[in-house]
Amino acid sequence: MSKDVKISKGANIKLKGIADKLHTNTFIPTEIVLKPSDFPTLTPKLSVKVGDKVKAGSPLFFNKENERILFTSPVSGEVIEINRGEKRKILGVKVKADTETQYESFVKADPLTLSKEDILDNLLKSGVWPFFRQRPYDVIANPSDTPKAIHITALDTNPLAPDYGFIAHGKNTIFQTGLNALTKLTAGKVHLNINGNLNADEVFTSSKNVQLNKIEGPHPAGNVGVQIHHIDPINKGDIVWTLKALDVLTIGKLFIEGKFDASRSVAFVGSKVKKPSYIKTILGANISNIINGNVEEGGRYISGNPLTGTQIAEDGYLGFYDYQLTVIPEGGNNQFFGWMTPGFDKFSLSGTFFSKLMPNKEYDLNTNTNGEERAFVVSGEYEKVFPFDIYPVYLIKSILVNDIEAMENLGIYEVAPEDFALCEYACTSKNPVQQYIRDGLNVLKKEMA
Amino acid sequence: MKVLDDMMQKLKPKADGKFPLAYTVWDGMYTFLFVPGHTNKNGVHIKDGIDLKRTMVMVIIALIPALLFGIYNVGHQHFLAVGNVLQDAHVCEMFWDKFIFGALKVLPLIIVSYGVGLGIEFVFAAFNKHSIQEGFLVSGMLIPLIVPVDVPLWMVAVATIFAVIIGKEVFGGTGMNIVNVALTARAFLFFAYPTKMSGDEVWVSTTLEEGQQLVDGFSGATPLAKAVEGGTEALNNMNASVMESFIGFIPGSIGETSTLAIGLGALLLLITGIASWRIMLSTIVGGYVMAMLFNLWGANPFMELSPIHQLVIGGFAFGAVFMATDPVTGSQTNTGKYIYGFLIGVFAIMIRVFNPAYPEGMMLAILFMNIMAPLIDHYVVEANIKRRLKRVSVNA
Numbered sequence: 001m002s003k004d005v006k007i008s009k010g011a012n013i014k015l016k017g018i019a020d021k022l023h024t025n026t027f028i029p030t031e032i033v034l035k036p037s038d039f040p041t042l043t044p045k046l047s048v049k050v051g052d053k054v055k056a057g058s059p060l061f062f063n064k065e066n067e068r069i070l071f072t073s074p075v076s077g078e079v080i081e082i083n084r085g086e087k088r089k090i091l092g093v094k095v096k097a098d099t100e101t102q103y104e105s106f107v108k109a110d111p112l113t114l115s116k117e118d119i120l121d122n123l124l125k126s127g128v129w130p131f132f133r134q135r136p137y138d139v140i141a142n143p144s145d146t147p148k149a150i151h152i153t154a155l156d157t158n159p160l161a162p163d164y165g166f167i168a169h170g171k172n173t174i175f176q177t178g179l180n181a182l183t184k185l186t187a188g189k190v191h192l193n194i195n196g197n198l199n200a201d202e203v204f205t206s207s208k209n210v211q212l213n214k215i216e217g218p219h220p221a222g223n224v225g226v227q228i229h230h231i232d233p234i235n236k237g238d239i240v241w242t243l244k245a246l247d248v249l250t251i252g253k254l255f256i257e258g259k260f261d262a263s264r265s266v267a268f269v270g271s272k273v274k275k276p277s278y279i280k281t282i283l284g285a286n287i288s289n290i291i292n293g294n295v296e297e298g299g300r301y302i303s304g305n306p307l308t309g310t311q312i313a314e315d316g317y318l319g320f321y322d323y324q325l326t327v328i329p330e331g332g333n334n335q336f337f338g339w340m341t342p343g344f345d346k347f348s349l350s351g352t353f354f355s356k357l358m359p360n361k362e363y364d365l366n367t368n369t370n371g372e373e374r375a376f377v378v379s380g381e382y383e384k385v386f387p388f389d390i391y392p393v394y395l396i397k398s399i400l401v402n403d404i405e406a407m408e409n410l411g412i413y414e415v416a417p418e419d420f421a422l423c424e425y426a427c428t429s430k431n432p433v434q435q436y437i438r439d440g441l442n443v444l445k446k447e448m449a
Numbered sequence: 450m451k452v453l454d455d456m457m458q459k460l461k462p463k464a465d466g467k468f469p470l471a472y473t474v475w476d477g478m479y480t481f482l483f484v485p486g487h488t489n490k491n492g493v494h495i496k497d498g499i500d501l502k503r504t505m506v507m508v509i510i511a512l513i514p515a516l517l518f519g520i521y522n523v524g525h526q527h528f529l530a531v532g533n534v535l536q537d538a539h540v541c542e543m544f545w546d547k548f549i550f551g552a553l554k555v556l557p558l559i560i561v562s563y564g565v566g567l568g569i570e571f572v573f574a575a576f577n578k579h580s581i582q583e584g585f586l587v588s589g590m591l592i593p594l595i596v597p598v599d600v601p602l603w604m605v606a607v608a609t610i611f612a613v614i615i616g617k618e619v620f621g622g623t624g625m626n627i628v629n630v631a632l633t634a635r636a637f638l639f640f641a642y643p644t645k646m647s648g649d650e651v652w653v654s655t656t657l658e659e660g661q662q663l664v665d666g667f668s669g670a671t672p673l674a675k676a677v678e679g680g681t682e683a684l685n686n687m688n689a690s691v692m693e694s695f696i697g698f699i700p701g702s703i704g705e706t707s708t709l710a711i712g713l714g715a716l717l718l719l720i721t722g723i724a725s726w727r728i729m730l731s732t733i734v735g736g737y738v739m740a741m742l743f744n745l746w747g748a749n750p751f752m753e754l755s756p757i758h759q760l761v762i763g764g765f766a767f768g769a770v771f772m773a774t775d776p777v778t779g780s781q782t783n784t785g786k787y788i789y790g791f792l793i794g795v796f797a798i799m800i801r802v803f804n805p806a807y808p809e810g811m812m813l814a815i816l817f818m819n820i821m822a823p824l825i826d827h828y829v830v831e832a833n834i835k836r837r838l839k840r841v842s843v844n845a
Contacts, residue, residue, distance in 0.1 A: 334484065
């Protein structure tokens with residue numbers, strides 16, 4: 001049985017610099033960094049010290065609250081630095097890469113022949129596990145849970161997002177092997193949610209042992225939270241695991257080759273990129289040789305997309321979950337009577353800019369806030385881009401006053417910060433909505449522990 | 450613009466210096482001239498071009514047709530009253546005389562309203578170490594438009610002070626108020642100085658120069674007052690038929706008379722999406738339905754007034770477009786907005802018809818529904834919670 005979901009609320013933000021569908025380059029990083037900050041609520045504990053030699057798949061740190069969850073090195077080499085911040089908080093573990101990667105070996109077998117325990121063990125030991133995220137709380141899944149379902153999103157509707165079908169194209173065996181592993185982990189179904197706007201790639205449509213759901217509509221249709229809400233909503237007490245389709249490739253490779261192969265395709269996009277295209281690199285790679293000579297001055301580097309990504313320095317590192325490196329113009333200029341300009345060059349979800357008359361225009365937006373933070377005034381704005389049967393403003397207010405029961409009732413278990421990214425984009429009063437949601441989820445997680 | 454920017458930066462007082470008010474004033478001025486180039490640090494990296502200033506300015510632009518028409522109508526009504534023009538003459542006769550007379554009457558009201566209101570906002574902002582929030586930009590324009598032209602300036606000042614402090618600042622300022630600020634000012638005037646806010650004497654400016662006198666038979670009554678007495682016939686006799694009331698050359702508060710001008714503003718608000726079409730539509734539907742019910746009842750001439758006629762006289766249109774749609778005091782949920790608007794329409798006509806002592810039912814209806822809006826929303830949200838809880842049993 002499959003489900004067709006049509007989403008009407010939302011908006012696609014069309015930015016300049018979308019990637020051409022070709023792989024232009026392969027960048028083998030000289031060093032990589034694994035950042036605990038990529039994993040919300042994680043308290044890391046180190047398994048290595050500076051000077052240790054590691055292979056690809058050797059643990060660098062683990063989760064203090066659940067020691068089975070390991071974070072392993074994507075490359076082989078030497079641990080050269082452990083970055084610490086305030087109170088000696090671990091910010092990153094840096095590994096200098098060997099020229100030739102050596103891999104730790106893990107179980108190499110068809111997952112359909114393995115038991116659930118063996119599969120879990122393989123995923124956990126190899127460091128692939130952190131790709132599994134769970135709702136509620138939008139954190140790394142707990143391997144001892146049995147989820148109600150596993151949802152995989154095979155489309156990304158964020159601005160400038162990579163085309164998952166293009167990246168996964170032709171990798172049918174790997175993808176199917178990954179899916180097979182997942183089917184053993186849940187008592188319920190594995191849902192593969194594919195693009196209903198365009199023809200989804202054959203690698204997704206030919207998948208077996210899963211329920212295929214077609215998702216149609218503007219962003220945030222690609223957000224797995226939206227998909228779950230419309231396919232099989234989460235109620236209090238339910239646990240659902242989520243993955244991106246591209247993560248499934250890494251899982252597939254683990255079972256076929258018996259190693260943690262962290263190489264990935266990344267969409268290198270944005271108006272500041274000279275030739276936006278796809279590149280091949282490795283999880284956690286240093287971006288300095290990627291951007292070298294390929295971008296224009298004055299850009300902001302974002303690991304991920306412009307709505308949910310993380311700002312990184314020009315010698316920063318790609319995040320664990322990110323298949324996109326975005327470079328957009330940095331703002332910072334004061335705009336003379338900025339609130340009165342006709343606004344042909346600004347994209348707005350309101351109708352107050354003339355750009356509304358040009359629905360197909362691609363924009364070159366910078367990182368300006370375009371106004372100051374204000375008290376919440378305009379109503380009905382979030383609802384236009386929030387395709388849940390949830391009242392976003394009431395949920396946010398319940399979080400701000402720390403009312404746990406109200407948060408539960410108003411649907412906090414179903415949402416993740418990314419689902420509010422468009423609300424935050426649209427907010428007239430410039431409220432940090434995603435941060436509010438993250439804080440609320442953290443409070444709730446602590447309370448329920 | 451770099452020069453101006455540099456000059457402003459040089460003048461910048463210290464935020465925590467001796468004169469916090471100086472900083473607030475500077476900040477208010479600076480952010481008026483320049484949208485500061487703050488950039489996003491966490492969360493989304495790109496943001497919508499709209500901000501609260503732009504939102505508020507859109508509403509002010511939407512008010513301009515009503516304002517200009519109001520100014521002209523003040524002059525028009527005055528010259529009618531003193532007999533310089535005749536009712537039958539073309540409305541454009543003595544165009545500039547009317548306009549200038551009106552402007553001289555209306556501009557002082559606007560200046561007083563903005564001066565007093567913004568003054569208070571600046572003081573509160575400095576005291577609370579906030580930046581100036583833009584809410585009063587709209588309130589300050591609404592207040593002069595909903596008062597009779599002959600209201601003394603000091604009354605406007607007192608009402609504005611009351612509205613801004615008691616109506617808004619005590620609750621925490623822009624975005625936190627429970628009832629509409631401009632209507633609070635209007636209600637204050639209405640109840641504190643009833644002789645100046647009702648009756649037949651205040652709606653038309655009858656300041657007489659030497660040698661002038663009012664024409665025979667001049668009453669100065671608004672269509673609402675006339676309708677109470679004589680229904681449709683009385684309105685038609687005073688040149689306030691449906692069409693005439695729609696165009697708006699009738700006595701009334703400054704900005705409320707022309708449904709046509711208000712409609713232009715409404716169009717802008719709807720195209721830009723600033724005001725809720727749900728509230729606007731349901732208010733009009735509510736008013737229409739109630740007027741129709743009264744038609745069926747028909748106990749007095751006022752009840753027999755046609756629904757369309759009810760909607761184009763008095764402050765109904767102005768209230769539906771500019772007051773009921775206030776996002777802060779109105780209902781916040783989409784379902785709630787339908788209920789909220791509908792009830793405003795119903796109550797406005799009901800108060801009008803049942804209680805001729807309060808001919809302007811719209812003000813009271815909106816204020817009442819402002820208070821009720823959180824209750825409506827509460828039940829809408831509760832229904833949502835229950836619906837979502839039900840999913841559990843359906844799935845299980």
